[in-house]
Amino acid sequence: xxxxxxxxxxxxxxxxxxxxxxxxxxxxxxxxxxxxxxxxxxxxxxxxxxxxxxxxxxxxxxxxxxxxxxxxxxxxxxxxxxxxxxxxxxxxxxxxxxxxxxxxxxxxxxxxxxxxxxxxxxxxxxxxxxxxxxxxxxxxxxxxxxxxxxxxxxxxxxxxxxxxxxxxxxxxxxxxxxxxxxxxxxxxxxxxxxxxxxxxxxxxxxxxxxxxxxxxxxxxxxxxxxxxxxxxxxxxxxxxxxxxxxxxxxxxxxxxxxxxxxxxxxxxxxxxxxxxxxxxxxxxxxxxxxxxxxxxxxxxxxxxxxxxxxxxxxxxxxxxxxxxxxxxxxxxxxxxxxxxxxxxxxxxxxxxxxxxxxxxxxxxxxxxxxxxxxxxxxxxxxxxxxxxxxxxxxxxxxxxxxxxxxxxxxxxxxxxxxxxxxxxxxxxxxxxxxxxxxxxxxxxxxxxxxxxxxxxxxxxxxxxxxxxxxxxxxxxxxxxxxxxxxxxxxxxxxxxxxxxxxxxxxxxxxxxxxxxxxxxxxxxxxxxxxxxxxxxxxxxxxxxxxxxxxxxxxxxxxxxxxxxxxx
Numbered sequence: 001x002x003x004x005x006x007x008x009x010x011x012x013x014x015x016x017x018x019x020x021x022x023x024x025x026x027x028x029x030x031x032x033x034x035x036x037x038x039x040x041x042x043x044x045x046x047x048x049x050x051x052x053x054x055x056x057x058x059x060x061x062x063x064x065x066x067x068x069x070x071x072x073x074x075x076x077x078x079x080x081x082x083x084x085x086x087x088x089x090x091x092x093x094x095x096x097x098x099x100x101x102x103x104x105x106x107x108x109x110x111x112x113x114x115x116x117x118x119x120x121x122x123x124x125x126x127x128x129x130x131x132x133x134x135x136x137x138x139x140x141x142x143x144x145x146x147x148x149x150x151x152x153x154x155x156x157x158x159x160x161x162x163x164x165x166x167x168x169x170x171x172x173x174x175x176x177x178x179x180x181x182x183x184x185x186x187x188x189x190x191x192x193x194x195x196x197x198x199x200x201x202x203x204x205x206x207x208x209x210x211x212x213x214x215x216x217x218x219x220x221x222x223x224x225x226x227x228x229x230x231x232x233x234x235x236x237x238x239x240x241x242x243x244x245x246x247x248x249x250x251x252x253x254x255x256x257x258x259x260x261x262x263x264x265x266x267x268x269x270x271x272x273x274x275x276x277x278x279x280x281x282x283x284x285x286x287x288x289x290x291x292x293x294x295x296x297x298x299x300x301x302x303x304x305x306x307x308x309x310x311x312x313x314x315x316x317x318x319x320x321x322x323x324x325x326x327x328x329x330x331x332x333x334x335x336x337x338x339x340x341x342x343x344x345x346x347x348x349x350x351x352x353x354x355x356x357x358x359x360x361x362x363x364x365x366x367x368x369x370x371x372x373x374x375x376x377x378x379x380x381x382x383x384x385x386x387x388x389x390x391x392x393x394x395x396x397x398x399x400x401x402x403x404x405x406x407x408x409x410x411x412x413x414x415x416x417x418x419x420x421x422x423x424x425x426x427x428x429x430x431x432x433x434x435x436x437x438x439x440x441x442x443x444x445x446x447x448x449x450x451x452x453x454x455x456x457x458x459x460x461x462x463x464x465x466x467x468x469x470x471x472x473x474x475x476x477x478x479x480x481x482x483x484x485x486x487x488x489x490x491x492x493x494x495x496x497x498x499x500x501x502x503x504x505x506x507x508x509x510x511x512x513x514x515x516x517x518x519x520x521x522x523x524x525x526x527x528x529x530x531x532x533x534x535x536x537x538x539x540x541x542x543x544x545x546x547x548x549x550x551x552x553x554x555x556x557x558x559x560x561x562x563x564x565x566x567x
Contacts, residue, residue, distance in 0.1 A: 046106050046109060046128045048128075048132075049102065049106075049128050049129075049131065049132040050102075050103075050106060052132060052136075053099050053102065053103075053132075053135070056095070056099070056135070056139060057099070060092055060095070060096075063092070063142075063146070064092075067146065068085065068088070068089060068092075071085050072085060084145060084148065087145060088142055088145045088146060091138055091141055091142045091145070092142060094138055095135055095138050095139055095142070098131070098134060098135045098138065099135060101131070102128075102131050102132070102135065105131070183283075186286070187275075187282055187283065187286035190286045190289040190290055191272055191275050191282075191285065191286055191289065193289060193293065193296055194268040194269075194271060194272050194289060194295070194296045194307070195264075195265040195268045195269070195296045195297075196265065196268060196269045196272050197260065197265045197266070197269045199260065200260050200269070200330075201269075201273070202328070214403075214406065214407050214410055216406065217403040217406060217407060218388075218403060221240075221386070221388060224386055225238070225362065225386075228360075228384070228386075229324070229326060229360065234360070235360075235381060235382060235383050235384045236348065236351045236352070236359070236360055236361065236382055236383065237348055237351075237360070237361040237362075237363060237375075237378070237382060237383035237384075238360070238361070238362050238363065238383065238384055238385075238386060239363050239365065239371075239375055239383060239384070239385045239386070240362070240363065240364045240365070240385075240386050240387070240388050260331075260334060261334055261335055261336045262335065262336065262337065262340060263300050263335065263340045263341075263343070263344050264300070266300060266344065267300055267303035267304050267307055267308055268295075268296050268303055268307060270307075270308060270327060271285050271288075271303070271307035271308060271311075272285075274308070274311075274325075278315075278325075280315055281311050281312070281315055284310070284311035284314045284315065285307055285311045288306045288307055288310065288311060289307075291306075292306060295307065300340075300343060300344065300347065301343070301347060304347050304350060305350070309350050309351075309353060309354075312354055312357045312359065313353060313354065315356075315357055316354055316355060316356045316357045319356050319357075321356070322356050322357070322358055323356065323357050323358065324358045324359075324360070325357065325358070325359045325360070326359075326360050326361075326362060327359070327360075327361050327362070328361075328362045328363075328364075329361060329362070329363045329364070330364050331364060331365060331366075332344075332363050332364070332365035332371060333365040333366040333368050333371060338370045341370060341371055341374060342370065342373070342374040342377075344374075345371070345374035345375055345377075345378065346374065346377060346378070348361055348378065348382075348383075349378055349379055349382060352379070352382070364388070367387075367540075369537075369540045372540055389440075389547075390439070390440030390441055391403045391404045391440040391441075391442070392440060393435070393436075393440070402435070403442075404435045404438050404440060404441075404442070404445050405431060405432075405435050407442060407445050407446070408431050408434050408435060408438075408445055408448075408449065409431060411445075411446070411449040412424075412425055412426055412431070412449060412452070413425075415449065415452065415453045415457060416457075419457050419458045420458075421457075421458045425457070425463065426463075426467070430467060433471060434448055434470070437470065437471065448470050451466065451470060452466055452467065452470075454466065501538070504530075504538055505538055505542065507528060508524070508528070508535070508538060508539070508542065508546075509542070509546075511524065511527060511528065512524070512546060512556055512558065513558065517555075518555030518556060518557050519555060519556060520552065520553050520554060520555050520556065521535060521536060521539065521548075521552055521556065522552060522553070524556065539556075546558060
């Protein structure tokens, strides 16, 4: 104990001068030392307690300097924190009081004779262990409260750190938002430099004015398309040749629209749409424009590579899940330049480079020969063809409504609703006659409904007169039969056909139209005294008006019965 106290002599001296409550306790230690030095046999329990007191006083000296003084000087302390500090200080003073009492008892013990000390120790009269346990108990309470204060202080520090981090994060977020806004503005400025054909987009104002497809029609075709899209091994492209206008839409030809009848702005329009719909692609497409500001005036091949393929390849490298994109190209046959059509179809083969990005193209077109040839040049398995047949009449025993009847009923009821008349302006027999006249073609049915939709539709007599004109094909312009006739007129007007080729086509159409029984390709070749292969080549140019089956022995047939009376 003497060695311990001597070791910390300087600390003890500083404590006596620095803290009045600790001074008495430390002075007591110093006073006791001479007695211990002169005592031959130190009382073991008393001496051990005094040694522990010395270490305890050293701890409280550090507590005073490093915790209590700085904490009391902190003006930002909460009331609860300050109250806890006051309680800690009170308990520390209590410990000093008990230590001072212990020291007085020890001094008194040391002044007694050895015999008396032995007797008192034997009966435990002074209770050194009990006194130390009391001191130690209060000291433990102080330790617990100090730990609580440190925990509170730590939480306060962490809260300040979190507040600072939040403020830093807010500033960083604001900086990032500002930077993103600037980048978005720059990207938008670059993307608007790309030529864009607005009218052909499905959600454009012009397309919105067109009559949309009737829900619930052509379900088998929709199911085929759905199966193709959901098939992991499905082809990249699907071609849908139409027999005349056998689809549920009724839009007229857009070949006179310069934004639709050429591929000059095709890929730049697709690129702008992809950039608009997919933010991950937007930055890559904008970078492509930034790297080549004249890309909008380049050829389709370069636009495809720079604006579509390369951005998709960059996206392809940065994703792990497969992304599926579908682009629908309607009425490819209305592209004026055959060469552009061939180039466009051939360029689709570049899609094979993509893996994680699955880009599929759905193309609708009349089955013109040059389009067929273009698709046949694509790699095997790259595309498939789904022929959009005309709507077949229902079987006699089938009560289900066919799509043409469903469309006629819907369209006429809609007109009646707008005119505030009976929801069934035509009886079932009239609708059935219209269905027969349409012969499976939506374009005929849609045109007939538009022809009936006049200002005097609510007048039964006027409505019957217009209906009679439709049934008798007695309309000068814009009637349903005239729409079909326009398609017939295009057939012998194919560009780049010699007079002999046109004569051959007219001969084919004439023979098929006047036959009482359908005829197959080999039989027609014999009747015309023509080579079968050459006949097949010409028939491929007539897919719009003649149904040519896959089986060679199957009979040819007219797509619409009115061709037999067309002149």
